[in-house]
Amino acid sequence: MTQNILEMRSITKTFPGVKALSDVTLEVAPGEVHAICGENGAGKSTLMKVLSGVYPHGTYDGEIVFEGRSMKFADIRGSEDEGIVIIHQELALSRYLSIAENIFLGNEIKNRFGLIDWNKTTAEAKKLLARVGLNDDPAQKIMNIGVGKQQLVEIAKALSKRVKILILDEPTAALNDADSDHLLDLILHLKGQGITSIIISHKLNEIKKIADSVTVIRDGKTIETIRRDDVSEDRIIKGMVGRDLEHRYPDHTPHIGEEILRVEDWTAHHPQDSSRVIVDKVSITARAGEIVGIAGLMGAGRTEFAMSLFGHSYGSRISGKVFKRGQEIKTRTVSEAIKNGIAYATEDRKTFGLNLIEDIKRNISMASLDKLVSLGLVNDNEEYKVANEYKDSMNIKAPSVLNATGQLSGGNQQKVVLSKWIYSDPDVLILDEPTRGIDVGAKYEIYTIINRLAAEGKAIVVISSELPELLGICDRIYALSEGRITGEMPVADATPEALLKLMTLEKQR
Structure with missing residues (x-):
């Protein structure tokens, strides 16, 4: 039997008033992709911080055995020296430094005079970027590349440290579908090179795609480890929340009343380039007790519409009319929008x-x-x-x-x-990606809260990238494409295929 590359034995970690981990055990085989699942607050990130030395030896009970040796990491440098590298959900890159500088920050390549060898640094950075499928100039500043590419730079940085175990904490949480797919393919590619990965993720479809085994943690305790052939979403969910979620969405009985919100011909231009129309004559309504969804692909203008409506928080040359219970209202500032009974929960809560x-x-x-x-x-x-x-x-x-x-x-x-x-x-509550980055148990709680607010007679507008979510909680759904409303349908008539067709309609040129 192959010896595990990593064993974490009876790990217990306590903070003032809270036992974050209680007798947790984790076993990882060499060269595998091992997923860790659990609700928010279950202890997943805490466990990885113990492993990587963020929480040093002596601040926890238990033992870490790596490649057959007991480890007592005093800090993150100690774990990295052994080849254990963690990439946190909040990327640790300096936006004002170049890609190459970030890759070798704290691990600089020096010449015989003790000075940084920039030619060798650039050459080595290019090799590492090629390994992660990134063709950008190593001299380019981090601030000038997208989040997906920044994630790849973090992995290139890990590879520069001769990584043996790569830990990724919610690596696709802030990525679009294309960047997510590329990152998952890269993890599998690194697996082919013998690199072991531990991935924390709430996205069960991603876990099923790449994980060889899954350890489920609940309330700071190990529930079970599931091998690839036995992995199913239902089994993972049951382990995470302690119960079967036969219905991912709570029952919702609509009690729809009078029209609360009506927006007519809402238009917003780009804040820097006022010639570009981002929100193009959008008109929507929402009634008391109604949950209205807005579906659209990345860049369709969903968030821009919501932010421009809520106190003109986005855009320039904003025009259109807003009515509440038939009376025109103004929402030119955030305080004015709040005063007139409109609230907006942003997609970027942090x-x-x-x-x-x-x-x-x-x-x-x-x-x-x-x-x-x-x-x-x-x-x-x-x-x-x-x-x-x-x-x-x-x-x-x-x-x-x-x-x-x-x-x-x-x-x-x-x-x-x-x-x-x-x-x-508020009379109108706009929720922009209300369940982004949270686990299935917490999602269910959020859906229950949304239902409760609708039952109290509030008009709810939900913006979401997840079509199953919109179909599961809404009464009616609008589709948005290139800043325009391309259709609407009651949820009883809506299907993912029908919505996607509307979401991909292009403007007549």
Whole structure:
């Protein structure tokens, strides 16, 4: 029997008030792609930080055995010296340095005088970029390439360290379909070169495509390891959430009332190039209690439409009309949009939706501080009370509302975003990719919250890249292509094929 390249034995890691890992065991065979699955907060990333030395030996209990030797990594440099390299979900690249400089940062190629050998650096960078299928100039700055290419630069950087185990934490979370497919193919290509990969992902279809084995973690404990022939989405989901999800989406009984929102001929141009039309005469409606979907391919203008509508947060030369219950309203600023009962939960919660260094309490109240003002000051006791009510009603998993929001899992961060906008008591709630980057259990909770808001009579607009999601939760779906509405249909008549046809319609030139 082949000896495992890695064994993590009885790993236990405790933070103040929280046991993040409890007696976790992980075994990885040489040259395999090993997936780790679990809900947000299950302990997946914590386990990999233990392995890579981010959490050094002595801060956890248990043993790491790599290539038959017991390891006691004091820091990340120690694990990298052994060939264990982690690529975090938040890429660790300097946007102001070149591709080559990033690849060899901290591992510079020097000449006999101790100075950086730029000719050799460039030549070696080109070789590494070729291995990951990237043809860009090594002198190009990171800020000038897309996220998909940046992910490849991170892998090239790992290859420069003679990687034996490559750890990827949610590597495709921010990538489009084409970039995701390229990255997965690259992982399989590296496998052919003998490199072992450990991948953390919520995307079960990706796991089925590339993983040789899957370890499921729930609540900081190892549930089971499944070999490739036995891997199925249902089995992984059952292990992750502790129950079968016979229905991925909660039952939804529409109670649709009067028209709440009507947008007519909404047009927005590019913020830098005002000659380019990005949102082209979009007209939509949404009724009380109705969940309306907007489907479209990458670049169709979905987010641009929502942001331009919500306080003109995107674009230039914006025109069109907005009506609420038949009365025209203005949404020229964010505060004006909120005042008129419109809320927008952004697709990028970390950058635009939350203040990650601020506590949960303040994040929930920040869009509605006027509700908490007494004698010109924010009533801290009332703010604390409100935050705790949402922590309970939204099932936000945190020791206290005084915890920093950046410490939460993705699913719990999303619940804080929703809490913030629900507290503003909007009539219209626009949700842009509401379940991006969160696991199936947390998704189900988000869908349940959306249903509850619709049942309360709010008009919900959901933008999503996942057609099954729109078909599973919406009452009616609009299709958007090249900034235009190309059709709409009730969900009872909608199919992925019909929607995709509308989503790929081109403008008449």
